Amino acid sequence: MTVSPDVRSADPRERQDGLGWVTRAVFPGRGARLSIGSRSASAPDPGWRTVARYAVVPSAARARFLLPLGRRRVTAASVLAYNALRPPKVRAARAALGTAARLGVLELARMPVLIVSVPDDADPTELVLAEHLSAALGRGPLYGAFGVRAPDPNHKPTLQLFDADRRPRGYAKIGWNGATRALVRAEAAALHELPRPGATSDYPLVPRVLMHGDWAGQALAVVEPLPPDVRGVDPAEPPRLAALLAVARRGGAPGTPRELAGSPFLGRLSDLATKAAEAVDAGARAVHAVRRLTERHGATLAEFGDWHGDWVPWNLGTHAGRLVAWDWEHSGPHAPIGFDLAHQGFQCALILRSGPVPDAVRAADDLVGRYGEQLGLGPDQRRFVVDAYLIEMWLRTWRLADGGAGWNRALHPALLDVIEDRLSR
Ligand SMILES: Nc1ncnc2c1ncn2[C@@H]1O[C@H](COP(=O)(O)OP(=O)(O)O)[C@@H](O)[C@H]1O
Ligand SMILES: [Mg+2]
Numbered sequence: 001m002t003v004s005p006d007v008r009s010a011d012p013r014e015r016q017d018g019l020g021w022v023t024r025a026v027f028p029g030r031g032a033r034l035s036i037g038s039r040s041a042s043a044p045d046p047g048w049r050t051v052a053r054y055a056v057v058p059s060a061a062r063a064r065f066l067l068p069l070g071r072r073r074v075t076a077a078s079v080l081a082y083n084a085l086r087p088p089k090v091r092a093a094r095a096a097l098g099t100a101a102r103l104g105v106l107e108l109a110r111m112p113v114l115i116v117s118v119p120d121d122a123d124p125t126e127l128v129l130a131e132h133l134s135a136a137l138g139r140g141p142l143y144g145a146f147g148v149r150a151p152d153p154n155h156k157p158t159l160q161l162f163d164a165d166r167r168p169r170g171y172a173k174i175g176w177n178g179a180t181r182a183l184v185r186a187e188a189a190a191l192h193e194l195p196r197p198g199a200t201s202d203y204p205l206v207p208r209v210l211m212h213g214d215w216a217g218q219a220l221a222v223v224e225p226l227p228p229d230v231r232g233v234d235p236a237e238p239p240r241l242a243a244l245l246a247v248a249r250r251g252g253a254p255g256t257p258r259e260l261a262g263s264p265f266l267g268r269l270s271d272l273a274t275k276a277a278e279a280v281d282a283g284a285r286a287v288h289a290v291r292r293l294t295e296r297h298g299a300t301l302a303e304f305g306d307w308h309g310d311w312v313p314w315n316l317g318t319h320a321g322r323l324v325a326w327d328w329e330h331s332g333p334h335a336p337i338g339f340d341l342a343h344q345g346f347q348c349a350l351i352l353r354s355g356p357v358p359d360a361v362r363a364a365d366d367l368v369g370r371y372g373e374q375l376g377l378g379p380d381q382r383r384f385v386v387d388a389y390l391i392e393m394w395l396r397t398w399r400l401a402d403g404g405a406g407w408n409r410a411l412h413p414a415l416l417d418v419i420e421d422r423l424s425r
Helices: 018-026 072-080 088-103 129-137 178-193 241-248 264-279 283-297 339-352 357-375 379-405 414-424
Strands: 033-037 048-057 065-068 113-119 142-147 158-163 168-175 209-215 218-223 304-307 316-319 322-325 332-336
Touching (some): 018 142, 129 168, 129 209, 129 218, 142 168, 168 178, 178 209, 178 218, 178 379, 241 304, 241 322, 241 357, 264 283, 264 332, 264 379, 304 339, 357 379, 357 414, 379 414
Antiparallel strands (some): 033 113, 048 065, 048 113, 065 142, 142 158, 168 218, 209 218
């Protein structure tokens, strides 16, 4: 292999880092040409035209954002949008960057530029995602801003879309491997199925799907922008029980409790465990766990309903006194009420406090123990909810691994060990 002496002009899709990963996902078709150059990069080759330029912030080697160039105020808006959802350190850096972008000075001018060009006679909507989305949404030209992070088979590159007047127009997620394509499609389908309760309901505000479908081998979903002044929920606050119950009950009345045995929930859990056992050795342990769960809790009466599936403070915000909930890709029906509460406890310990699985399980038990009664859960149900949730989580881990995302080593096999220990006691 010959290495070009001018590495800055090489196709960034050849890179092994986050920039390589995100540009491969966002510009999958080799019909579009990508290069990295400076602001003063020369005109495209004859027969080619430039359709988009992005500032690579802060550098190609440490890229964090790709910001659309061409309209200064759009560039600035793309930096400032949703600042309030970022952790404070990032917020300060982004605010400074926004000022620079608005003034059109300093940093941005020194940053490398990603140049996207297509053959003169090509249809850019087939080759360039932002062009495709502009045409599909039919609201004039849209400009996309991308986040860049370390390559991760579980993560979906995302694209914030702005119009020429700087208004946010949508938020696109891109599924690029088996696991992430399934998640993107699942989220679009789930959002279609959610109820539309009245303004006085406890049901959270939900950004709805503007469009979804496949493009150039990727699964795409574009949802409405979050309200611009949305504020993230503080993880130290008590869980939002009224909203959680409204999600479970689809904004309606409580459901009638029923036994676990014979429930659609148990049917789904067993089917998934069987599929896991067909696919991987560890799946047999899940089948066994479902059997033990049934022996222990088969006669437990539980209320079932929808769950959000990733109910954590970083997927929740507030706007005009109401809760806003996004990231519905793991949501679904027929879940035991309290699953979202267990998940909040489990994930906060795992992600925010970087705790090992046993600590996360304890945190799930604690949160369900403390607040479960307010969801109508007695001691038996509280135990059942956490036991069942842990099996559900392992099955999710397996599904992601099966879709090409690899095993989440924080959860596998530790989660199976904990489940077996709990269910043998
Ligand atoms: N509709 C939206 N409008 C604006 N920003 C959004 C929107 N949806 C998500 N985001 C931002 O992107 C982040 C990641 O999106 P999310 O749906 O949570 O996907 P992930 O599965 O990657 O966590 C969110 O935490 C939020 O900051
Ligand atoms: Mg999220």
